[in-house]
Amino acid sequence: MMESATNKKSLKIFIFGGGSLGGLYSHLLSTSEFADVQITIACRGNYDIVSQSGFKITTNNWGNHICRPHRVIRDPHEIQGESYDYVIVTTKVLPQASLPLARFPLQSDVPIVLIQNGVGIEKPYREAFPANPIASGVAYITASQPSPGHILQYGAIATMTIGLYDRADNPTDRSKIQYLAALFDASGFPCAATDEIHVERWGKLGWNGSWNVVCAATNLDTQSFLASSPQAVELVEKIIREVAKTANAVGVKIDADTLVEERMGWTLKAPPIVPSMLQDARKGFQMELEAYCGNVWRIAESVGVEVPCIKSMYTILATMNWRFMNAPKTATANM
Ligand SMILES: NC(=O)C1=CN([C@@H]2O[C@H](COP(=O)(O)OP(=O)(O)OC[C@H]3O[C@@H](n4cnc5c(N)ncnc54)[C@H](OP(=O)(O)O)[C@@H]3O)[C@@H](O)[C@H]2O)C=CC1
Numbered sequence: 001m002m003e004s005a006t007n008k009k010s011l012k013i014f015i016f017g018g019g020s021l022g023g024l025y026s027h028l029l030s031t032s033e034f035a036d037v038q039i040t041i042a043c044r045g046n047y048d049i050v051s052q053s054g055f056k057i058t059t060n061n062w063g064n065h066i067c068r069p070h071r072v073i074r075d076p077h078e079i080q081g082e083s084y085d086y087v088i089v090t091t092k093v094l095p096q097a098s099l100p101l102a103r104f105p106l107q108s109d110v111p112i113v114l115i116q117n118g119v120g121i122e123k124p125y126r127e128a129f130p131a132n133p134i135a136s137g138v139a140y141i142t143a144s145q146p147s148p149g150h151i152l153q154y155g156a157i158a159t160m161t162i163g164l165y166d167r168a169d170n171p172t173d174r175s176k177i178q179y180l181a182a183l184f185d186a187s188g189f190p191c192a193a194t195d196e197i198h199v200e201r202w203g204k205l206g207w208n209g210s211w212n213v214v215c216a217a218t219n220l221d222t223q224s225f226l227a228s229s230p231q232a233v234e235l236v237e238k239i240i241r242e243v244a245k246t247a248n249a250v251g252v253k254i255d256a257d258t259l260v261e262e263r264m265g266w267t268l269k270a271p272p273i274v275p276s277m278l279q280d281a282r283k284g285f286q287m288e289l290e291a292y293c294g295n296v297w298r299i300a301e302s303v304g305v306e307v308p309c310i311k312s313m314y315t316i317l318a319t320m321n322w323r324f325m326n327a328p329k330t331a332t333a334n335m
């Protein structure tokens with residue numbers, strides 16, 4: 001990180017995944033008052049519009065803006081030889097999603113920060129980048145991309161925690177992560193660095209691994225799901241308890257009753273919510289199934305914990321992902 005003439009730090013940040021979060025973070029980070037942040041962002045479906053006109057940012061919390069990142073690319077191979085202060089990953093967690101980045105020869109001291117949902121998501125990055133600091137970011141925010149390049153943030157909720165995934169006692173890496181958290185915070189997105197990122201990640205999974213999953217499987221929003229039968233609320237609670245049991249078995253201390261209260265209490269009283277996984281299912285997109293469900297039962301099995309509800313939900317949702325991938329072929333074959 002270099003100091004510029006005005007004494008502001010100059011930072012180069014590469015964001016991998018220019019969708020809802022990637023677009024929003026491009027805007028927020030480049031408006032920071034205590035650093036000159038130059039954003040390079042990898043886009044895919046919205047590449048043409050973002051490279052020509054930038055992101056149109058419409059927010060409840062931060063006003064409306066046009067954000068023109070310094071550089072928009074399609075694939076990390078286009079920036080070979082460039083150096084960055086941070087790499088932030090904001091793709092959906094889907095099989096193979098890490099591969100284009102894994103081919104990118106990154107200097108070994110550059111932190112890779114995964115701001116994504118789910119658990120067990122760091123492993124492919126740790127395997128591809130054995131030397132780099134890897135951090136996890138857990139974000140509470142609601143944002144979408146109603147049309148290519150248009151990022152919409154709605155609702156008031158906006159908080160984030162970031163912490164090192166492993167090797168958390170390295171002082172240089174810790175201070176880099178603290179600096180990034182402070183940068184987000186100064187941009188208006190409340191953000192703190194934490195030494196307990198696994199607690200945060202498993203804690204958020206209490207919501208994503210339960211509500212996202214039951215709503216996606218049934219094509220119902222939260223309130224409609226609850227109204228369907230008295231067993232509905234029981235199923236959500238059982239899943240949350242399985243999440244807590246698995247977390248505890250791998251050394252992540254989470255109190256099951258507290259998790260149930262935190263992840264069910266407000267949702268029972270809230271207006272209907274269409275979780276992101278249900279939004280993906282309704283569009284026929286691949287759902288983040290491994291991150292919310294598959295990795296959980298695999299981790300549970302590896303430590304001898306039974307998670308029958310999570311495993312059953314996984315099996316049902318896997319049929320849906322399979323159908324979204326193969327439906328056209330299947331339809332043709334059946335004619
Ligand atoms: N949106 C939200 O409110 C929240 C999201 N999260 C989590 O954050 C993560 C990101 O979510 P979100 O921003 O909503 O996801 P989006 O689908 O909106 O954005 C992901 C973006 O990454 C792009 N992408 C994927 N692979 C590549 C590639 N190889 N090269 C270039 N671009 C690529 C996608 O392109 P394409 O469109 O072509 O697929 C898409 O634009 C997820 O894990 C999600 O669960 C967490 C909290 C809140």
Ligand SMILES: CC(C)(CO)C(=O)C(=O)O
Nearest residue numbers: 140141142207275276277
């Ligand atoms: C909790 C919520 C609604 C927002 O962060 C979410 O994570 C989701 O819909 O997947």
